[in-house]
Amino acid sequence: xxxxxxxxxxxxxxxxxxxxxxxxxxxxxxxxxxxxxxxxxxxxxxxxxxxxxxxxxxxxxxxxxxxxxxxxxxxxxxxxxxxxxxxxxxxxxxxxxxxxxxxxxxxxxxxxxxxxxxxxxxxxxxxxxxxxxxxxxxxxxxxxxxxxxxxxxxxxxxxxxxxxxxxxxxxxxxxxxxxxxxxxxxxxxxxxxxxxxxxxxxxxxxxxxxxxxxxxxxxxxxxxxxxxxxxxxxxxxxxxxxxxxxxxxxxxxxxxxxxxxxxxxxxxxxxxxxxxxxxxxxxxxxxxxxxxxxxxxxxxxxxxxxxxxxxxxxxxxxxxxxxxxxxxxxxxxxxxxxxxxxxxxxxxxxxxxxxxxxxxxxxxxxxxxxxxxxxxxxxxxxxxxxxxxxxxxxxxxxxxxxxxxxxxxx
Ligand SMILES: *Cc1c(COP(=O)(O)O)cnc(C)c1O
Numbered sequence: 001x002x003x004x005x006x007x008x009x010x011x012x013x014x015x016x017x018x019x020x021x022x023x024x025x026x027x028x029x030x031x032x033x034x035x036x037x038x039x040x041x042x043x044x045x046x047x048x049x050x051x052x053x054x055x056x057x058x059x060x061x062x063x064x065x066x067x068x069x070x071x072x073x074x075x076x077x078x079x080x081x082x083x084x085x086x087x088x089x090x091x092x093x094x095x096x097x098x099x100x101x102x103x104x105x106x107x108x109x110x111x112x113x114x115x116x117x118x119x120x121x122x123x124x125x126x127x128x129x130x131x132x133x134x135x136x137x138x139x140x141x142x143x144x145x146x147x148x149x150x151x152x153x154x155x156x157x158x159x160x161x162x163x164x165x166x167x168x169x170x171x172x173x174x175x176x177x178x179x180x181x182x183x184x185x186x187x188x189x190x191x192x193x194x195x196x197x198x199x200x201x202x203x204x205x206x207x208x209x210x211x212x213x214x215x216x217x218x219x220x221x222x223x224x225x226x227x228x229x230x231x232x233x234x235x236x237x238x239x240x241x242x243x244x245x246x247x248x249x250x251x252x253x254x255x256x257x258x259x260x261x262x263x264x265x266x267x268x269x270x271x272x273x274x275x276x277x278x279x280x281x282x283x284x285x286x287x288x289x290x291x292x293x294x295x296x297x298x299x300x301x302x303x304x305x306x307x308x309x310x311x312x313x314x315x316x317x318x319x320x321x322x323x324x325x326x327x328x329x330x331x332x333x334x335x336x337x338x339x340x341x342x343x344x345x346x347x348x349x350x351x352x353x354x355x356x357x358x359x360x361x362x363x364x365x366x367x368x369x370x371x372x373x374x375x376x377x378x379x380x381x382x383x384x385x386x387x388x389x390x391x392x393x394x395x396x397x398x399x400x401x402x403x404x405x406x407x408x409x410x
Pocket of ligand 1: 067069070088111205207208209244245246247286287288289290389
């Protein structure tokens with residue numbers, strides 16, 4: 001018999017009487033708190049535990065930033081505020097959430113192509129660091145700063161000349177809309193000096209959702225090399241070096257959690273040399289999904305149970321419109337199942353192979369394709385794990401006009 005790959009054992013939530021416990025509460029209690037199904041629940045103690053484990057593993061002088069776009073719920077960002085050293089935002093909306101959470105502007109950076117005049121002015125008025133995505137953006141930032149009578153804090157986001165291998169989403173190497181090609185960077189650095197902007201340093205982000213320590217280590221080493229090379233053309237000291245992140249979490253059968261030890265060991269080995277060359281630079285790792293992805297769960301309720309030509313379908317009140325990624329339509333090439341469980345029959349009881357779908361009239365609205373779950377009847381709760389990042393705000397809530405899901409931090 002061939003072994004089917006299975007999901008990595010997920011231990012972030014306790015199971016009590018075979019029921020999942022998130023933030024100390026059972027599924028029915030969570031549903032009552034959320035005002036009914038479907039809803040996302042995020043566990044603040046799981047977020048804190050993740051940060052503590054990460055701090056324990058990494059060298060103490062590495063700064064950790066939270067990439068707010070992974071989960072911008074204000075309560076989550078507020079809970080993250082004392083746990084990290086800074087926030088990375090990708091819009092004026094996220095910037096407002098970051099500031100409202102109390103993060104000092106000096107610890108906030110703003111990346112993303114196509115920043116509008118309004119966004120640049122907002123960033124400059126707030127006093128945060130703008131990660132420049134193009135030569136044109138530098139000119140627009142300088143103009144916006146002039147209008148406000150301020151000096152803009154800028155860092156250069158570099159599009160490196162290497163790729164992060166086996167990354168879920170490659171964002172560098174070759175022609176990209178993100179960052180400034182490494183070979184164009186010296187000219188932009190000279191222009192930053194000529195315009196009198198406050199130069200903070202470099203931002204080099206080479207990919208996302210990577211579970212292979214060897215490729216993360218390789219990317220970090222190439223990033224340090226590149227930053228040291230570019231620093232020679234810098235108009236001032238490099239005070240900030242954001243080396244990206246890309247730490248992945250196991251979503252699919254056969255995937256294992258990232259082994260941090262080689263990554264941490266390599267950082268500890270590299271940092272003294274980097275500091276010797278650059279001086280007292282703040283080295284930042286920015287992470288989104290790694291900090292919140294495993295701390296969130298999406299719950300929905302079984303509305304109907306039906307058989308069709310030998311297959312059992314559970315039709316729920318949740319689906320693609322709330323959780324695009326779990327449906328397989330957020331950047332997956334081949335659809336694979338997220339870890340899904342019957343929320344009140346997690347491990348025991350009669351088990352069966354079912355397909356869990358949502359209420360939308362499209363075959364794309366699939367939450368679990370032929371998975372073994374505890375037996376469910378209408379009224380029972382189904383839970384999609386690994387749902388704390390790129391869930392709620394990365395889904396097309398308006399599609400088909402159903403109500404949006406609830407969202408609670410417990
Ligand atoms: C999206 C993004 C992140 C976060 O990526 P994760 O995979 O969630 O860690 C970090 N930095 C930049 C520049 C991003 O665009």
